[in-house]
């Protein structure tokens with residue numbers, strides 16, 4: 410049922426629960442109040458007594474104007490604070506496809522609950538930058554472009570509970586980079602820990618998704634990814650046209666962008682090679698066609714085809730060809746990426762700023778994500794854009810993959 414908005418006052422009591430101290434959420438809550446020129450008073454605080462025990466906070470906040478209070482609440486909700494007034498979420502009906510009411514609630518990538526008829530329900534398909542739509546008796550995160558006339562969407566900030574990811578209690582999982590981005594010296598450790606996470610994910614039957622840029626092929630990493638696919642560690646490969654082009658060029662001609670992978674020398678007229686590869690795939694009709702006809706006999710996409718591992722090649726303005734398999738409608742490509750990422754347990758983002766950030770936008774914050782790039786700014790950027798769980802390994806991706814493939818040993 411649609412309800413009227415509750416008019417904001419100058420005061421609000423909020424509650425939060427979780428690992429508030431060691432995840433530094435408490436200090437962020439206090440800083441936020443001050444940032445909006447507000448005042449706070451802790452009405453109640455209970456410290457969790459064991460490492461699994463959550464802490465509980467009840468806080469009265471005050472702001473100089475109702476507008477400041479609304480803005481402050483918007484930030485506090487993202488930090489896990491919920492207004493303690495026990496109100497349900499407010500829903501409004503969408504009048505036109507893709508057009509939301511102005512004060513629609515925009516999601517974060519954190520686990521979110523919506524209260525309706527006094528009951529808290531977890532949001533399905535959690536992702537950032539989406540709206541909350543009521544459908545089939547529960548709330549769903551849905552992109553603006555998928556909103557239809559007649560949908561009921563959450564407006565305002567009442568009846569929403571966000572649960573920010575707390576610091577890993579499982580010290581094994583991400584211990585290698587508790588400071589976010591590792592330096593070159595820690596690469597061995599990062600490889601060992603990534604391999605351990607891959608083993609755990611595989612044993613638990615979780616999907617491991619690889620997101621890769623063409624530099625993976627330029628640095629000789631294609632054979633290592635092929636090895637990981639053969640060993641059953643890869644559930645899907647998400648990439649752009651360039652990875653497909655250079656993977657095919659490397660497999661068919663032995664060069665990547667005209668550079669011989671065997672000795673690193675530029676081949677004469679080698680700049681033609683990636684176009685020759687595209688032409689060969691056109692002749693075969695598709696990547697799968699090239700595998701079937703025997704033209705493509707190794708590489709990342711060869712392994713994907715022969716092992717039934719799905720791959721998506723998303724188009725971009727830079728593309729040559731593009732390959733017949735490349736999806737040039739960006740909405741369709743995004744949907745294909747999102748489909749393969751649904752339910753993933755671990756995502757490895759390898760040498761592509763564009764595709765790593767795109768994937769980060771689609772993932773809920775509890776999916777473990779490792780980002781390998783030579784440029785530390787990429788992991789930082791990913792984190793700044795909300796994918797705070799992404800752990801950066803700053804190194805050459807070809808070397809990282811070779812060590813990773815070795816660490817995971819000989820497989821079936």
Ligand SMILES: NC(=O)c1ccc[n+]([C@@H]2O[C@H](COP(=O)([O-])OP(=O)(O)OC[C@H]3O[C@@H](n4cnc5c(N)ncnc54)[C@H](O)[C@@H]3O)[C@@H](O)[C@H]2O)c1
Pocket residue numbers: 622623624628648649650651652654683723724725727728729730759760761762763764781782783784787804805806807
């Ligand atoms: N011929 C083509 O069709 C063609 C060629 C190039 C790119 N593209 C397309 O353009 C888009 C963007 O390409 P992109 O993802 O390569 O570009 P990008 O700039 O988004 O990412 C490249 C990343 O690789 C990193 N990098 C460079 N050397 C590295 C190394 N040795 N080890 C680890 N990381 C390293 C860089 O720091 C950068 O972050 C993609 O969709 C791609 O398919 C097409």
